[in-house]
Amino acid sequence: MNRLVTLSRLVAATVLICGLLAAPHYVAAEDYDIVINNGRVIDPETMFVAVANVGVKDGLIATITDEKITGKETINAKGLVVAPGFIDGHQHAIEPYVYRLMVRDGRTTILDLEIGAFGPKVDEWYKNHEGNSPINFGVAVAHEFARASVLDGFDEWKYLNTPDAIKSRVNSGWTKTRPSLEQGNDILKLMDEGLREGGIGIGSTVGYMREGVSTREIFELQKLSGRYGRQIGMHFRGTPGTDVAEVNGIQEMLANAAALGAPAIADHFNNPGYNLVHELLVRMRERGFNVWGEIYPYSAGSTALNAVFLEPEIWVDSLGYRYEDTIQDVETGEFYTEESRREMVEKQPTRPVLVFKMPKEAVVDWIRLPGVALGSDGMPLIPDDGLEWDTPYKELPNTHPRFSGTFAKVLRLARENSIPLMHAVAMTSYNYAKPLGRMGLKAMQVRGRIQKGMVADITIFDPETVTDNSTYSEGTLPSTGIPFVIVNGIVVMKDSEPLPRFDAGQAIRFEPREEGEFEPLSIESWSETFYVSPVDFGGGVPGSQPSGMDAPGIYPDLHDH
Numbered sequence: 106m107n108r109l110v111t112l113s114r115l116v117a118a119t120v121l122i123c124g125l126l127a128a129p130h131y132v133a134a135e136d137y138d139i140v141i142n143n144g145r146v147i148d149p150e151t152m153f154v155a156v157a158n159v160g161v162k163d164g165l166i167a168t169i170t171d172e173k174i175t176g177k178e179t180i181n182a183k184g185l186v187v188a189p190g191f192i193d194g195h196q197h198a199i200e201p202y203v204y205r206l207m208v209r210d211g212r213t214t215i216l217d218l219e220i221g222a223f224g225p226k227v228d229e230w231y232k233n234h235e236g237n238s239p240i241n242f243g244v245a246v247a248h249e250f251a252r253a254s255v256l257d258g259f260d261e262w263k264y265l266n267t268p269d270a271i272k273s274r275v276n277s278g279w280t281k282t283r284p285s286l287e288q289g290n291d292i293l294k295l296m297d298e299g300l301r302e303g304g305i306g307i308g309s310t311v312g313y314m315r316e317g318v319s320t321r322e323i324f325e326l327q328k329l330s331g332r333y334g335r336q337i338g339m340h341f342r343g344t345p346g347t348d349v350a351e352v353n354g355i356q357e358m359l360a361n362a363a364a365l366g367a368p369a370i371a372d373h374f375n376n377p378g379y380n381l382v383h384e385l386l387v388r389m390r391e392r393g394f395n396v397w398g399e400i401y402p403y404s405a406g407s408t409a410l411n412a413v414f415l416e417p418e419i420w421v422d423s424l425g426y427r428y429e430d431t432i433q434d435v436e437t438g439e440f441y442t443e444e445s446r447r448e449m450v451e452k453q454p455t456r457p458v459l460v461f462k463m464p465k466e467a468v469v470d471w472i473r474l475p476g477v478a479l480g481s482d483g484m485p486l487i488p489d490d491g492l493e494w495d496t497p498y499k500e501l502p503n504t505h506p507r508f509s510g511t512f513a514k515v516l517r518l519a520r521e522n523s524i525p526l527m528h529a530v531a532m533t534s535y536n537y538a539k540p541l542g543r544m545g546l547k548a549m550q551v552r553g554r555i556q557k558g559m560v561a562d563i564t565i566f567d568p569e570t571v572t573d574n575s576t577y578s579e580g581t582l583p584s585t586g587i588p589f590v591i592v593n594g595i596v597v598m599k600d601s602e603p604l605p606r607f608d609a610g611q612a613i614r615f616e617p618r619e620e621g622e623f624e625p626l627s628i629e630s631w632s633e634t635f636y637v638s639p640v641d642f643g644g645g646v647p648g649s650q651p652s653g654m655d656a657p658g659i660y661p662d663l664h665d666h
């Protein structure tokens with residue numbers, strides 16, 4: 106990190122000096138910092154599409170015009186599309202070694218809204234990235250880490266966000282333990298700290314926790330983020346369409362969202378039952394709720410080998426998959442058997458695997474769905490020792506191709522399947538910016554759009570050639586056909602060559618607050634109104650009922666049958 110800080114300061118200082126020396130001359134000669142000439146400008150909010158010239162000044166889009174304009178720097182965009190910078194709402198690796206692959210794929214903002222950062226370290230996380238990133242960055246507050254801290258005593262924070270999960274997931278308290286009331290309050294308090302510090306809502310990987318988390322705990326999480334007006338992003342448990350016996354996580358999340366008026370994201374719902382998830386989201390939006398979903402365009406997922414849902418009781422017995430057909434080692438390319446999985450979990454529990462669970466044809470179907478956003482779910486590379494921002498692509502450890510190819514792949518599949526460009530462009534940017542902006546995140550009210558006055562986050566691509574190149578066996582190859590990327594009015598990629606402009610990226614966050622919103626739950630406050638056990642944070646008392654509902658005659662049907 107230190108080397109990068111020094112490098113970015115050097116770059117910033119050089120820019121400052123050149124700017125000062127040259128300022129009088131340039132102001133007289135040119136109107137804009139950057140002009141982008143003759144591109145096909147696409148704005149998904151206003152549905153504007155036209156060949157025009159775009160002038161960028163002081164980090165903003167200053168004009169969109171068919172008149173000739175001049176600037177200090179000129180980009181010839183003839184034949185290219187000038188689109189809002191791509192927004193990835195689900196990128197777990199927010200480290201220098203990812204930045205070149207991100208800009209090659211057109212991404213100007215990467216957010217981790219699923220795992221997130223440890224609550225009391227959210228502000229520190231942002232400070233570590235400031236001046237250190239060519240693209241915008243942001244993070245949610247991690248449910249998983251609050252549980253790892255309280256239930257496993259995990260405190261080895263190095264990265265403050267997802268890469269630490271590789272260490273903390275060796276423990277099992279965070280996934281399997283139901284907290285006591287006191288522990289539950291501690292978890293909520295840690296999360297409140299992160300929200301107070303400006304984290305973008307809550308990220309919950311409850312799909313990895315299953316029986317460790319009660320419905321009550323999820324409800325309280327959503328109530329907390331809802332008090333701030335912010336979303337919960339959830340890797341929800343259970344997938345509709347595979348199993349009806351377990352908790353149906355999407356309906357759990359959306360019922361809470363409706364009751365609380367709290368925003369929510371269905372993370373990577375490119376799974377069995379996606380049509381139901383999509384319909385639920387669309388119908389709730391029609392009723393005014395700020396809920397949305399994201400996908401990544403691959404039929405295989407990726408996770409750690411010890412993920413609870415890959416245990417034989419769930420993966421084989423309950424969901425009906427065979428390891429031999431579905432679970433592939435990222436590094437060796439070999440498929441696991443029940444036995445080889447068990448052996449490897451002993452040796453290297455969090456070893457990354459590909460999980461094949463959807464037909465290929467479904468991918469195009471997801472891209473056709475209206476209002477869906479993109480979250481690549483890129484995972485930290487393992488091992489990441491010695492990886493620098495300019496480590497050659499082929500020397501990066503292998504990973505799922507969604508890491509590097511998600512956005513270009515959507516544009517390629519849109520082209521190959523006659524999906525309108527406007528629709529695809531909305532998916533790459535506006536569909537995330539709009540709902541985040543709607544909940545008061547100012548940085549997202551001025552991004553995801555190509556309009557005068559908006560922040561100049563701009564991705565320029567060739568609609569005829571743009572393509573992903575990464576595959577399951579080579580997951581770190583850069584996308585092509587995206588020659589220019591601008592972040593906050595600074596060119597961070599020129600002629601497909603990423604530039605070390607570590608001064609360009611900005612923090613995407615809420616303003617820190619003086620006071621939090623956490624109110625400790627007490628046994629009294631629970632048992633007055635709710636159907637919960639006074640014993641622990643999760644259990645209910647079988648046969649008991651919420652007050653007011655036990656009067657005979659209120660639900661005669663229930664009593665009769």
Ligand SMILES: [Zn+2]
Binds near residue numbers: 219372
């Ligand atoms: Zn996930």
